[in-house]
Amino acid sequence: MKRSNKFQLGGVFALLIGGGAYPNYLKAQPRERPSDLTLANIEAMALHLFHPVLGRQNLSLPAPKLPNSPTVK
Numbered sequence: 001m002k003r004s005n006k007f008q009l010g011g012v013f014a015l016l017i018g019g020g021a022y023p024n025y026l027k028a029q030p031r032e033r034p035s036d037l038t039l040a041n042i043e044a045m046a047l048h049l050f051h052p053v054l055g056r057q058n059l060s061l062p063a064p065k066l067p068n069s070p071t072v073k
Contacts, residue, residue, distance in 0.1 A: 034042075
Protein backbone atom coordinates (compact mmCIF):
# COMPACT_ATOMS: atom_id res chain seq x y z
CA MET A 1 0.00 0.00 0.00
CA LYS A 2 1.31 3.44 -0.89
CA ARG A 3 2.19 5.89 1.81
CA SER A 4 -0.46 8.41 0.68
CA ASN A 5 -3.14 5.71 0.84
CA LYS A 6 -2.14 4.93 4.42
CA PHE A 7 -2.52 8.58 5.38
CA GLN A 8 -5.90 8.77 3.68
CA LEU A 9 -7.09 5.61 5.43
CA GLY A 10 -5.87 6.95 8.77
CA GLY A 11 -7.70 10.22 8.14
CA VAL A 12 -10.92 8.39 7.36
CA PHE A 13 -10.65 6.38 10.59
CA ALA A 14 -9.98 9.56 12.57
CA LEU A 15 -13.06 11.21 11.05
CA LEU A 16 -15.21 8.18 11.83
CA ILE A 17 -14.07 8.09 15.45
CA GLY A 18 -14.53 11.85 15.87
CA GLY A 19 -17.89 11.77 14.11
CA GLY A 20 -19.13 9.09 16.49
CA ALA A 21 -17.77 10.78 19.60
CA TYR A 22 -19.37 14.18 18.97
CA PRO A 23 -23.04 13.04 19.07
CA ASN A 24 -22.29 11.04 22.22
CA TYR A 25 -20.76 14.14 23.78
CA LEU A 26 -23.85 16.21 22.93
CA LYS A 27 -26.17 13.52 24.28
CA ALA A 28 -24.31 13.39 27.59
CA GLN A 29 -24.70 17.13 28.26
CA PRO A 30 -27.26 17.95 30.95
CA ARG A 31 -30.34 19.89 29.89
CA GLU A 32 -32.23 22.35 32.04
CA ARG A 33 -35.96 21.89 32.46
CA PRO A 34 -37.94 24.87 31.15
CA SER A 35 -39.41 27.02 33.90
CA ASP A 36 -43.11 26.94 34.69
CA LEU A 37 -43.47 30.47 33.31
CA THR A 38 -41.96 29.41 29.99
CA LEU A 39 -44.26 26.40 29.76
CA ALA A 40 -47.27 28.59 30.60
CA ASN A 41 -46.30 31.07 27.87
CA ILE A 42 -46.00 28.27 25.30
CA GLU A 43 -49.38 26.91 26.32
CA ALA A 44 -50.97 30.37 26.08
CA MET A 45 -49.54 30.92 22.59
CA ALA A 46 -50.83 27.52 21.46
CA LEU A 47 -54.30 28.23 22.85
CA HIS A 48 -54.34 31.63 21.17
CA LEU A 49 -53.41 30.16 17.80
CA PHE A 50 -55.82 27.25 17.81
CA HIS A 51 -58.79 28.52 19.80
CA PRO A 52 -61.71 29.14 17.41
CA VAL A 53 -62.87 32.35 19.15
CA LEU A 54 -59.77 33.89 20.72
CA GLY A 55 -57.24 33.07 18.07
CA ARG A 56 -56.75 33.82 14.40
CA GLN A 57 -58.46 37.26 14.37
CA ASN A 58 -55.43 39.03 12.95
CA LEU A 59 -54.05 36.18 10.86
CA SER A 60 -54.71 35.64 7.20
CA LEU A 61 -55.28 31.92 7.74
CA PRO A 62 -58.85 30.78 8.30
CA ALA A 63 -59.89 29.43 11.67
CA PRO A 64 -60.06 25.64 11.88
CA LYS A 65 -63.60 24.29 11.53
CA LEU A 66 -64.53 22.51 14.74
CA PRO A 67 -67.91 20.90 15.38
CA ASN A 68 -70.31 22.99 17.51
CA SER A 69 -67.99 26.00 17.69
CA PRO A 70 -68.99 29.64 17.19
CA THR A 71 -67.69 31.34 14.08
CA VAL A 72 -65.56 34.50 14.13
CA LYS A 73 -66.10 37.20 11.53
